[in-house]
Amino acid sequence: MRQVLLINKDPDMHSDLNSLFQENNYESVILDEVETGNEALRKVVNDSYDMLILNLDLPNTNMLGLINKLRLLNQDLPILIYSLELEYIFIKRYLTSGVNGYCFFKNGDVGEILDAAVRISTGKWYISQEMVELIVEKALYSKKIDRFDNLDEQEFEILTHLIKGDTVANIAKIMGVHLPTVSVYKTRILDKLRITSLLELKNIIKIPLLSES
Template sequence: MKHFLIIDDHVVVRSGIKTLLSDMYKPCTIDEANDGYSAIERLGSTVYDMAMLDIQMPNTDTLALMQKISAEYPHLKVLVFSMSPENIFAQRYLKAGAMGYLNKDSSLEEMQKAIGLVLNGKKYISETLLDILASSAGQITNENPFNKLSPREFEIANLLLSGKTISQISHALQLGVSTVGTHKSRIFEKLRVSNLLEMKDLANSYNLAN
C-alpha cells in the first residue's frame, strides 16, 4: 500500500489531488498538511512514499522545507505541484531535492505521468523546463547572478519583479517593512543593480521574468 502526503494550503486543491491519487493507487493512504509546520508534524509520525508540495503557502519558507525534507527524510520522493512559474522556481527546488516540478495547469495525463515517474524513483522534467534548461546551457560560463541570493532574498526579489510593493511584501511574508527594505538593498547590492528597472532587465536576460 502506498502512503502519500499532500502539502498545500488550498482545500480544493488537496481534495482534487486526493481524488486523483485514490483513483491511481488502490488501496492507498493519503494525509494532508496545510503549511510547513503541519507537514513536519506528519513526517515525524508517518513514513510516506511520496509527497506533493505547493511552494506558495502562508507562514512557510517552502525552499527551506524542501531542504529539510531532503536532509531528514532522504527516501521521501517529492513532487512540487504549483502555480508558480517553472522558469523562476523549478531549478531551485530540483537542486534542493525535489524529483519533479509540475505546474497546476498541467493536463490530467501529464499529472499522472509525473506522479508515476516520481513514485518509481525517476525524475520528472516537463517540456517547458527542458526548454529552459536548454536555453540556459549556453550561460554556463556566465553564472546567473540570482543564484547568489539567499532563499529569502530570492523570494523577495521575485515578489518585487511581480510588482509587489515593500508594504505588500511585508504583509505577505509577515516581516517588518524595514526588514524587507534591508533585504531589497542587499538584493540590489548582490545583483549590482541600482533600481527595480535594472533588476527587471537583468531578470529578463536570464529568463527569470514573470
C-alpha cells in the same frame, strides 16, 4: 507509493488527485493533506510517508527553508513540487535544492501530477516539458552567468516574497527576522542583480537575468 502527503490550500486539488489515483488502479494510495509548511513538518515527523507533493503557491511560506527542513527530517523522501506559473528562476533554484520533480500545473492538468508522482516513486526524476525546454535552451545557447545564482538562500527566499508583493513586515514574519534585516537584504539583492527597483526586477523575473561572463 502507499502514503502521500499533499501540502496545498486548493480545496479541489485533494479530491481531484485522490479520484485520479482511484481511477488509475492506485486504490491502495492514502492521500493525506495539510495546508501549511509547519503542519507538513509535524506530519513528516510523526508519520511515515512515501512521497510529498508540494504546491509552490502556498502563501506565507519560506519555501526554500521548508524544503531544506523536510530534507533534514527525511533525506530519502521523494518531493514533487508544482505551480500554476512557470517562473524559470524560481523553479531552477528549487530543483537544485533537493526536490525530485516539478510539474507545471497548466490548465489544471492533475493527470500530469499523477504521472510525475508515479515516476519519482520509482527513483526517477520528472520535469514538465516546458521547464525542460528552458533548461536545455539555457544550457546550449547561453554563454553568460545567471546573476540569480549569486543570491544565497535567505536572499533568494526574500526575493520570492518581494516579487509576490509581500510587505517588509510580512516577509520578516515569514522568515523569522527583524524588519531592518529584511531591508538590508532587499538592498543587497538589488545590488547583486545590478538593478535599482522592484519594478525593474518584476520586468525581468520571467526569464534569467544574465551578465557577461
